[in-house]
Amino acid sequence: MAETRDRLVASAAELFQRQGFNGTSMKQITDGANATTGSLYHFFPGGKNELAAEVIRTSGAGYLELFQLVTAVATSSAQAISMLFEGAAATLENSDFVDACPIFTVALEVASADEALRTACDSVFATWTATATAMFRKDGMTPKAADALATTIIAALGGAYILARTARDANRMRAIGRNMTAHVEAATAKGSSG
C-alpha cells in the first residue's frame, strides 16, 4: 500500500477528474484514500487548495511522461498525435466516460477563483506545449509556428474531452484526432519543405 500522502493525491486526482474541484469534498478524498482528516491536514496544511496544486503538478508530470513516451515510439509527429488521441479515446471508453484529464477539468473551475491554482495549471500546460513544440521543431517548423501548432493540439485535446464525455462517445474524440493528425501532416510537410 502506497504512503498515505500519495494515496491522498491519487484519491483527489481521481475524484477531481470525475466531479471537478468544487464538486469533490474533503470527506470523499479521505474516504477514497483510506485516510483521516488529521493525516490530510498534516501533509497539506494549506488544505484543499494545496492538495489540488499537488494533484495538478503530479498529474501534469504524469501526462507529460506519457506524451514523451508516445513521441519516442512514434515514427512521425503526425503518428504521435494520432496515438495521443487514440489513447485518450480508449481511456475514456474503458472508464465508462468518467475519467477525463483532471487538469483540464480543474483549470476552468479555478481560473478566476484561485491565482495559485491558475498558475499551477498554466505551468503544466506550458510543459506540455514545450514538449510538443520541440517535436514540431524537429520537422523544420519555425519556433512560432511550432508553438502555435502545439497549443492548438492541446486545445483540441481538451475540447475533445469535453465533447466526448458529454456525448458519451469516444468516436467523437477519434474524429477530432484524425482531423488534428491531418492538420499536423500538412503543417509539418510545409515546414520541412519550405
Add this chain to the structure above:
Amino acid sequence: MAETRDRLVASAAELFQRQGFNGTSMKQITDGANATTGSLYHFFPGGKNELAAEVIRTSGAGYLELFQLVTAVATSSAQAISMLFEGAAATLENSDFVDACPIFTVALEVASADEALRTACDSVFATWTATATAMFRKDGMTPKAADALATTIIAALGGAYILARTARDANRMRAIGRNMTAHVEAATAKGSSG
C-alpha cells in the same frame, strides 16, 4: 428591468461561466438577480439543476444565433471560423478573462454527475455541430467529413477557452484560431475540388 425569471437565468449564466456550476451558490444567483429564494423556487421548482438546464438551453441558443450571424456575414467558411475565434478572444480580453462560455464550463463538471444536465449540454453541442456541418457541406464536403470538421472546430474552441483563460492571454486563442482557419481552408479546398 427584465422579468424576474429572466434575471435569474442571466445571473446564473454569468456566475456559471466565471465559477462553474458547483462553485456557484443559490444565494449568489438571487443576489445577482435582485430576487429572493421564494421567487427562484417559484420559477424553478426543480432547484439548481432545473435552473442550470435552462441556462444551458438559453446560452446555447444565444451562441448558436451568434454563430449563424457570423456565417451569414462571412464570405467563406474559413473566414467564419476566423471571426468566431477572434470574437471569443475579444470577449475574453474585454471581461479580463472571467467570462468564458458557460456551457463548456458546466459540461465537464456535470457530465458524470447529472444525466439531465449532461444531455442538455449534448443537445446544445449538437445544434452547434449541425450548423457548422451545414456550412461545410456547402463547400462540397461529404457529410461525414463535414461533421468531423465541425466537431473539431468546436472542440478547439472549447479547449482554447481553457488555455487562454488559464494563461490570461487572448493571443493563445488567436493562435489556435489561425491554425483552425488554415485547417478549414485546406479541408474545404480539398472537398470542393475532389
Add this chain to the structure above:
DNA sequence: CTGGCGTTAGAACGATCACTCTAGTAGAGC
C-alpha cells in the same frame, strides 16, 4: 523503560449549502 516525533484518529466548529415553508403583497376579474 522513557522521551520525542511523525503520523493518525475523529469529534467538534462555525459557516454555508440547497431547499422548504408560511406569510404577505399586488393586480386582475367580478
Add this chain to the structure above:
DNA sequence: GCTCTACTAGAGTGATCGTTCTAACGCCAG
C-alpha cells in the same frame, strides 16, 4: 368592495462544507 392567483419575502431546516483541535498511537534513540 371582495376573491383569486401569481409572485415576493425571508426566516428557518437539516445536512454538509472546509477546517481546527486535542488526544493518542507507533516507532526509534538513548
